[in-house]
Amino acid sequence: MSVFAEQLKKYRTEQALSQDDLAAQLFISRQAISKWENGDATPDLPNLIKLADIFGISLDMLVLGHTTNTTATETPSTKPMYPHMNGWDFLARYWWIFFGIAWLIYMFTKR
Template sequence: MNQFPTQLKKLRKSTNTTQDDLATKLFVSRQAISKWEAGDSTPDLTNLIKLTDIFNVGLDTLVFGAKPEEKVDSTEFVFDPKHNRYVRKLGKMNIWDFLAGYWWAILLIVFVIGFFSAF
């Protein structure tokens, strides 16, 4: 969550909201907001959801800094927080994904066919 403090501060400043105003909306202290922006602590899930409502952004944008205008087909892709990017869900594979993942199997099949056709 190392991008969260930067995102929170950027979103707060873009809406001209002070730490006091934000603290009042979330029913926390101004020091709590300051610690979140400094990266010394993180808000709980309830406050994260409230922050997404206050700034009208998605959780991906708030926590990971994903661009809000990115439209991702959630039936085909899922967010991988370990690599901080969207990856294709398993089971939704096209021919190019298959060839990229199983090139060795295709070579094996070609070799076996070539071997038996020599007889």
């Protein structure tokens, strides 16, 4: 049985919802809920979002079975945007800068 199937059954029973009750809230059949809980099928993304809202949990908790560890004080890891930029990469990305530099040189030397 998949982690999602176990989580779905766990949260449905914790909230004392029958498969019929949950199916009515999602506007789907009870058989679909049964297939999800048995691991025979998986819901699409809109239904996953609705399930997370119904249970009051995150998608990570519903699908993967664990909570996210990010807090307001943590900052995301900072990786350089282009970690291995060499001279050719620089020229390929910023070739237009040379036109501005050439124009400035022209303006200052034409006097």
